[in-house]
Amino acid sequence: MENLKNIIEALLFISESPLRLDQIKKAVPEADPQNIRKSVLALKDEYEKRAGGFLLVEVAGGYQFRTRPEYKEWIGRLFQPSPQRLSPAALETLAIVAYRQPVLRSEIEQIRGVNSGNTLRILLERKLIRVLGRREIPGRPLVYATTQKFLETFDLKSLKDLPTPKEIDGMELTPSASPGQGPLEVTADEPETGKNST
């Protein structure tokens, strides 16, 4: 297929959300998966070299065209102002959910030291987190996790791409420094790709 790269470019161009390679394969079943991959990477390269107004970015498990950050000022002038920035409290809560997922509200509050119901609600409304289910312990509390939109919003390829916490006071921060704390528990039925392994 000599026009495969063009077809993929058109698909990426029109898609609202990041396109995964398997989604592309579904639209172009006649193409070889290897060639699809190659074409996508070639496109990514091309746009980087071209250094135009937008780039092909790998994000949330797929690929998406995005404008280059340096042009946000002009875009902001022409289009609707973006949604309100997340408050430091909301960001903190989000960071905990991201790192400790699947996580309970009580675990979040233990780390933050404050009631976090309100910030959880805001994050749920903004679809950055979601209710994953319940933990089978007394009270059957709700379990929270981040969403696909979280990855898209913060330009993350996957949860493995989360930033690592900075070292504090020049010393390695090990979770073991917090003895007997709940959030580090690993439950058998819930795999934790999201957790950072220190």
Add this chain to the structure above:
Amino acid sequence: MENLKNIIEALLFISESPLRLDQIKKAVPEADPQNIRKSVLALKDEYEKRAGGFLLVEVAGGYQFRTRPEYKEWIGRLFQPSPQRLSPAALETLAIVAYRQPVLRSEIEQIRGVNSGNTLRILLERKLIRVLGRREIPGRPLVYATTQKFLETFDLKSLKDLPTPKEIDGMELTPSASPGQGPLEVTADEPETGKNST
């Protein structure tokens, strides 16, 4: 302004509708109108020569990026089963069925205060609810309940996982806070990348 062409490209890229030159001028007032025009035409030329997946076309008095028509077949394959939002009325009815099941139409209408036959039909068609049977009271009304697809759509293991209104009360939910965000797509067969993978 040496990056004018890039700024214009970014603006054209994210715009939903064709951009007129005067609109571009509004976003980049520091640029000379002559240069804006030149940059747009240069971009148009560039994309034509490149002959990729999309082009910059002059349309409706402005300029817009559009996929090349020859790729519509593949685009169609990718986007055919496009996720559809439930109307607020349908969501309301679904919420009542979910929390009150098994439930009668008359009970739904008592809570909503409006005729709900139509939304029930839509939900039945979409296989989110089903007829469970009839209640043995005068008129033998139909009894409704949610389906397996309902659970899949909302990513629930079972109905027991449905959060209770009380839990949301605990989050200090304010009715005024409405989600103005793009909804998260929930699909049954495509696991999210954001989700922990096994």
Add this chain to the structure above:
Amino acid sequence: MATQSYEIKLENVFEGPMDLLVHLIKKNEVDIYDIPISLITDQFLAYLDWMKSLNIEIAGDFLVMAATLAHIKSRMLLPGSADDSAEEDEEDPRLEITGQLLEYLQIKSVAQQLCQRPILDEDVFVRQGEDALSLVDLETGVVKTDLFELIQTYHKLLENASGKNGILITPERISVKDRMTEIIQILEEKKTVSFMELVAQRFERIEIIITFLAVLEIIKLNLARIVLNKKQDALRLYYL
């Protein structure tokens, strides 16, 4: 007066007791692994007093932290635990707060780094949707919504409905209806189930009663048939 109003603004900077604690530790430039607990506790309490004097309502979370600090301080004063000779066998009571602080600082650092990334719709933008392509297939079509939207909708309905026609707005934790749904799910899977199986995992009397009521209701709805097996002296449900 001018300085006071300035300080009130400063107060808002603290998200909670952890934030205040971090502030105090930074201000005093002390080692997080060797917190002068007495000094920090005093300053923490002084801050609460100052808030009180300004008639600022102190959140319970701050009081909890104050109590924790006071408790650690008192344990440090116990013979044997404060001086170095005791070491090893007795854990430093400050570890409790150190661990929490480290964890909190870790999260803060992550939050900050997340914030610096190119954020969608703030720093970078994507093309707006092309809805013209939507073709809806009712049978297989996926639905664009999420759980929170569903709960929120129900919550609003309840709020609007409260006080109207005296509608019951507080569903029981384990209601007959819930139990019915569970039983029907079991029946759909297995087609048949005995009453004993249904109550096997139920230890509380109320749960057994509710199960029984649910079974009666299911039979009333003509959803299942109940048969008494004389040999085994057991009731068995068959899905219709």
